[in-house]
Amino acid sequence: MAQPGRLVEAYEFLARFKMGWYKSVNSKGKEIRTFGGLISNPSYDQRGYTSFLISSYWLKKLMIIPEYNYILYNLVYNIRNNKHIIFAIWLSKLPEDGTVIKLSSLNKKFGLNYKTANDFCFKFLKTAKINFNRYNTLSFNYHYKGDSIFIHPFFNKMVSGTDMSEHTAEKSKISKRLYYFQKRYGLEEREMLQFSYQYKTIPQTRGLIEKAFGEFIRMNRLKGVKSTNYQGTAFLNKIQELIIQLYRETKMGEILPNGYPVIL
Numbered sequence: 612m613a614q615p616g617r618l619v620e621a622y623e624f625l626a627r628f629k630m631g632w633y634k635s636v637n638s639k640g641k642e643i644r645t646f647g648g649l650i651s652n653p654s655y656d657q658r659g660y661t662s663f664l665i666s667s668y669w670l671k672k673l674m675i676i677p678e679y680n681y682i683l684y685n686l687v688y689n690i691r692n693n694k695h696i697i698f699a700i701w702l703s704k705l706p707e708d709g710t711v712i713k714l715s716s717l718n719k720k721f722g723l724n725y726k727t728a729n730d731f732c733f734k735f736l737k738t739a740k741i742n743f744n745r746y747n748t749l750s751f752n753y754h755y756k757g758d759s760i761f762i763h764p765f766f767n768k769m770v771s772g773t774d775m776s777e778h779t780a781e782k783s784k785i786s787k788r789l790y791y792f793q794k795r796y797g798l799e800e801r802e803m804l805q806f807s808y809q810y811k812t813i814p815q816t817r818g819l820i821e822k823a824f825g826e827f828i829r830m831n832r833l834k835g836v837k838s839t840n841y842q843g844t845a846f847l848n849k850i851q852e853l854i855i856q857l858y859r860e861t862k863m864g865e866i867l868p869n870g871y872p873v874i875l
Contacts, residue, residue: 709763823853
């Protein structure tokens with residue numbers, strides 16, 4: 612059981628997280644505006660029972676987090692610092708060559724108050740890195756210069772047991788597949804940005820894209836049409852239409868019909 616002090620700290624953080632005014636639709640289809648954070652009215656007792664409220668706006672957001680994966684789910688049960696969990700989500704969105712960011716920006720982003728870049732690195736990033744090395748597929752290296760902090764993500768040995776050689780092979784396979792789409796269907800660099808991000812980083816979306824592409828090929832063959840007649844945005848639009856159709860046939864699609872991934 613979590614220590615009471617840590618539990619209170621976590622509740623307070625979640626209640627303040629992203630606090631502001633949000634629009635949502637109630638059960639009668641009427642738009643309402645709600646002020647608050649991720650949760651509200653948290654309570655617990657010493658027997659271990661806990662409860663809180665969450666708005667329909669945030670419930671919908673949480674249910675369709677595209678970056679969700681089972682490793683992240685594993686982190687929640689193995690890492691006590693909730694801010695490290697949020698840092699892990701942020702880290703997953705960084706480009707492969709990393710980023711450089713000011714200490715003040717990192718303090719603001721993660722609700723911290725470190726006075727120096729040295730403190731941030733060795734009191735926050737060091738422990739996060741240790742945790743990610745043990746429990747996450749993605750870890751990072753870091754260093755600082757002045758008040759600028761450099762963060763470079765890298766893929767860790769898979770927690771699930773998949774070794775790095777298998778991961779490298781999978782990454783190469785994904786890159787070749789994206790190159791195939793780009794060349795065969797005349798996709799410009801700007802058209803590849805969202806499409807490649809969704810395909811590379813989100814396994815569930817990658818599977819849905821491949822299923823939509825298979826349906827795209829099948830339909831064109833039935834019509835006696837070359838699939839390459841669709842180039843650039845026209846190709847992406849067709850795949851997007853099929854993604855929406857296939858997504859809405861799933862259980863999640865029944866619950867959240869507009870929660871489908873967007874590839875353009």
